[in-house]
Amino acid sequence: MREEATTKLRQSLRGQLIARGEADYDEARKLYNGMIDKRPELIARCSDVADVIAAVNAGRDEGLPIAIRGGGHNGPGFGSVDDGLVIDMSLMKGVRVDPASRSARVGAGCTQGDVDHATHAFGLAVPAGIISTTGIAGLTLSGGHGYLSRKYGLTIDNLLEADVVLADGSFVTASKEQNADLFWALRGGGGNFGVVTSFKFKLHPVSSVFAGPIAFDQKHARTIMQRYRDFLPTAPEELGIFLGLKTILSSAPFPEEFWGKPLCLLMCCYDGPEDKARAALAPLLGALPEPWFNWMSTMPYPAVQSMFDGLYPKGMQWYWRGDFVRTLPDAAIDVHLEQAAKAPSELSLMHLYPIDGAVKRVKSDETAWNCRDATWSMVIAGIDPNPQKAGPITRWTKAYWEAVHPFDLGGAYPNFMMDDEGAARLKATYGDNYQRLAAVKQRYDKTNLFRINQNIVPAA
Numbered sequence: 348m349r350e351e352a353t354t355k356l357r358q359s360l361r362g363q364l365i366a367r368g369e370a371d372y373d374e375a376r377k378l379y380n381g382m383i384d385k386r387p388e389l390i391a392r393c394s395d396v397a398d399v400i401a402a403v404n405a406g407r408d409e410g411l412p413i414a415i416r417g418g419g420h421n422g423p424g425f426g427s428v429d430d431g432l433v434i435d436m437s438l439m440k441g442v443r444v445d446p447a448s449r450s451a452r453v454g455a456g457c458t459q460g461d462v463d464h465a466t467h468a469f470g471l472a473v474p475a476g477i478i479s480t481t482g483i484a485g486l487t488l489s490g491g492h493g494y495l496s497r498k499y500g501l502t503i504d505n506l507l508e509a510d511v512v513l514a515d516g517s518f519v520t521a522s523k524e525q526n527a528d529l530f531w532a533l534r535g536g537g538g539n540f541g542v543v544t545s546f547k548f549k550l551h552p553v554s555s556v557f558a559g560p561i562a563f564d565q566k567h568a569r570t571i572m573q574r575y576r577d578f579l580p581t582a583p584e585e586l587g588i589f590l591g592l593k594t595i596l597s598s599a600p601f602p603e604e605f606w607g608k609p610l611c612l613l614m615c616c617y618d619g620p621e622d623k624a625r626a627a628l629a630p631l632l633g634a635l636p637e638p639w640f641n642w643m644s645t646m647p648y649p650a651v652q653s654m655f656d657g658l659y660p661k662g663m664q665w666y667w668r669g670d671f672v673r674t675l676p677d678a679a680i681d682v683h684l685e686q687a688a689k690a691p692s693e694l695s696l697m698h699l700y701p702i703d704g705a706v707k708r709v710k711s712d713e714t715a716w717n718c719r720d721a722t723w724s725m726v727i728a729g730i731d732p733n734p735q736k737a738g739p740i741t742r743w744t745k746a747y748w749e750a751v752h753p754f755d756l757g758g759a760y761p762n763f764m765m766d767d768e769g770a771a772r773l774k775a776t777y778g779d780n781y782q783r784l785a786a787v788k789q790r791y792d793k794t795n796l797f798r799i800n801q802n803i804v805p806a807a
């Protein structure tokens with residue numbers, strides 16, 4: 348960027364402009380995924396909408412590639428860009444809860460934990476993911492699934508409105524009433540259409556939950572996966588329950604006798620009291636062997652939302668692949684067990700997150716998020732703190748994915764995709780909605796200014 352333009356942008360911002368060589372640069376460019384090491388030319392930490400407008404205009408006029416950063420959690424590191432401008436939203440954090448209308452206005456720099464903290468004070472919550480440090484922006488724009496999704500839908504199903512700075516620097520609000528085509532596309536189409544500066548969400552009465560992990564010896568995993576598969580359609584929607592194949596970490600708080608042992612996990616969160624949770628789980632647990640441990644207990648909802656935070660701190664190596672899964676035949680279960688047994692590190696995992704209940708009550712063309720006929724969103728993630736394990740965790744994830752993919756649907760949750768999966772994968776993910784997304788992209792960002800993402804190419 349020309350020096351004069353950099354100076355002008357610096358003077359325009361109430362936030363901070365960080366250039367290469369400046370004191371905060373190396374800290375500011377770090378992403379959650381330690382495998383990604385990008386060196387942007389400039390990082391604009393915006394403090395308000397005016398800052399975002401100035402940054403978009405400067406980046407566009409100077410021809411710099413622009414990345415938008417919410418929580419920086421994205422797998423392939425789309426929150427940053429080599430030699431470009433990062434529009435970093437992390438200072439824009441306010442949350443204003445309106446208990447009367449059960450809604451909240453949320454700054455786009457909030458993490459999920461910021462939102463849970465603010466809404467919990469009112470006994471309210473918005474459905475989101477399972478790690479509190481994830482950015483609400485990136486999570487929402489590509490869908491957002493978590494414990495409350497069976498009862499209350501995806502995060503986007505609870506989005507009422509978004510404020511957006513477009514590629515030409517103009518500011519619009521998108522909702523069902525205003526710019527309805529943009530609002531449709533923002534609900535699943537990722538960061539393709541502009542910089543969202545704030546979201547307005549519908550909230551639900553969620554306060555105390557009965558939640559926690561139930562850990563089984565992985566030698567029983569075939570039975571557990573079969574019973575879980577058959578139980579899920581009958582389970583009350585108050586029960587969020589995902590299945591994991593992983594390893595018990597060799598550290599506290601896990602009992603030392605289980606350290607390093609392969610595990611089959613049922614991670615549960617029941618939105619309601621203990622007696623009802625136990626009754627809801629009884630048909631499943633009654634048909635399973637004794638677990639190694641069952642740590643479910645009554646806790647505030649934000650506690651379950653941050654239960655995994657300590658296990659997955661920022662800066663580890665991550666390589667992941669996802670798929671939408673409709674059915675889980677026994678033959679697929681066998682492949683899962685064979686591949687999971689080869690996990691290259693204790694942290695590596697496979698999770699199956701339910702896509703059912705309220706998620707299915709929204710039609711697939713009602714939002715850009717197409718794959719509502721799936722039953723699960725699967726993720727296989729190779730994870731390790733050691734950069735020298737980057738190769739093995741990547742190879743394991745790819746081999747596992749290739750082995751199970753024939754049993755799965757063509758597309759995947761965009762937030763579980765890397766940047767090496769090709770345009771056909773994204774088209775398969777959006778299915779019948781892809782052409783409509785491309786048309787909205789053409790209308791709002793025809794030069795593809797916002798292309799550091801799972802990119803929707805503007806329609807010709």
Ligand SMILES: Cc1cc2nc3c(=O)[nH]c(=O)nc-3n(C[C@H](O)[C@H](O)[C@H](O)COP(=O)(O)OP(=O)(O)OC[C@H]3O[C@@H](n4cnc5c(N)ncnc54)[C@H](O)[C@@H]3O)c2cc1C
Pocket residue numbers: 379415416417418419420421422424425426427436455475476477478480481482483484485486487488490491492493537538539541542543544659762763799800801
């Ligand atoms: C440990 C871990 C656990 C996870 N668990 C879940 C889960 O339970 N459920 C779930 O649904 N997902 C989950 N995810 C996936 C997560 O939703 C994605 O990684 C998501 O991209 C993170 O959003 P972010 O804002 O932190 O990312 P960033 O890296 O900051 O941004 C990601 C993308 O979002 C776009 N973006 C960000 N902010 C804006 C904005 N203000 N305006 C326009 N575009 C923007 C950008 O285009 C960027 O490409 C998890 C991820 C991790 C690492």
